[in-house]
Amino acid sequence: xxxxxxxxxxxxxxxxxxxxxxxxxxxxxxxxxxxxxxxxxxxxxxxxxxxxxxxxxxxxxxxxxxxxxxxxxxxxxxxxxxxxxxxxxxxxxxxxxxxxxxxxxxxxxxxxxx
Amino acid sequence: xxxxxxxxxxxxxxxxxxxxxxxxxxxxxxxxxxxxxxxxxxxxxxxxxxxxxxxxxxxxxxxxxxxxxxxxxxxxxxxxxxxxxxxxxxxxxxxxxxxxxxxxxxxxxxx
Numbered sequence: 205x206x207x208x209x210x211x212x213x214x215x216x217x218x219x220x221x222x223x224x225x226x227x228x229x230x231x232x233x234x235x236x237x238x239x240x241x242x243x244x245x246x247x248x249x250x251x252x253x254x255x256x257x258x259x260x261x262x263x264x265x266x267x268x269x270x271x272x273x274x275x276x277x278x279x280x281x282x283x284x285x286x287x288x289x290x291x292x293x294x295x296x297x298x299x300x301x302x303x304x305x306x307x308x309x310x311x312x313x314x315x316x317x318x
Numbered sequence: 319x320x321x322x323x324x325x326x327x328x329x330x331x332x333x334x335x336x337x338x339x340x341x342x343x344x345x346x347x348x349x350x351x352x353x354x355x356x357x358x359x360x361x362x363x364x365x366x367x368x369x370x371x372x373x374x375x376x377x378x379x380x381x382x383x384x385x386x387x388x389x390x391x392x393x394x395x396x397x398x399x400x401x402x403x404x405x406x407x408x409x410x411x412x413x414x415x416x417x418x419x420x421x422x423x424x425x426x427x428x429x
Contacts, residue, residue: 208361235415247362247407249416260416295361299415304369306352307417309361 206230208310210296216316217286225281225313227296236279237297237307238271240264247295253279254301283315291317321345322410324420332428337395339423341408344389348410352417353382353393356405365406366393398427 209228217223229236238250251261253271270282279298283290293314297307323342331337339353349370354362368375368382368391375382381394395402408420 210361237415239417246421247409247417247419249418252415254415262416297361301415304350304367306364306367307415308364309354311359311361 208296208298208308210294210310210313212313213311214314214316216318219288219317220285223283223286223315225283225294225296225315227279227281227310228277229279229296229298230308231277233298233300233308235259235299235301235307236271236273237299238281239295239297239309240292241295241312242289242292250281250294286315286317288317291315321348322408322418322420324406324408324423326423327421328424328426330426330428331398333400334397337393337398337402337425337427339393339395339406339408339425341391341393341420342389343391343410345410345412345418346386346389347412348418349413350411351382351384351391352409352411353380354407354409355402356407356422362407395425400427400429403427 211226236253241247251265252259268284272280293312295309295312297309299307352367353365356362366377366380384391405422405424407422409417
């Protein structure tokens, strides 16, 4: 069964450094998403991406965040200058965009900011 | 953001019995509801969903019920198996693509 893959599984970064989280969505999917889950809290939506542009973003997704689909298979989330509060699990998801089609999630990247 | 709430942080059920997980929501514009299951160190795995035009959807051992007037949905697992032990998340969507998640309920199936 096709799946969403994310790399790395764990990223440790010094505060203030840039970090790029990578995702390979399911190949025939058209919609891509990033969510995050801070330890002990809910899974929160960050951004959705369709047709090479952001279709929706949350208030969390400020100027420090950006997303890109650099080629036909990868989808990346960049955090320009990381803060301690960016420490979380980051999940990538994709869907084919049908009205009653679920989003499928990767196993996440644990981001630890020191 | 309290639009989707799972009021039970944990639930313990004996193997073979029914597990019932509950979820409440406040936004009447939600039109699609989903249940995800999550094991440690893995991402949420889609289980079952229901459109707001239906009140029940069944898939094998899993059934989701939607009560729109009460803004409540539930997931029934019958019979419960040890492999069902996981955290279960309720999520909802209002036509836009983003999902709004509940806090999750940790289900433990006891042998």
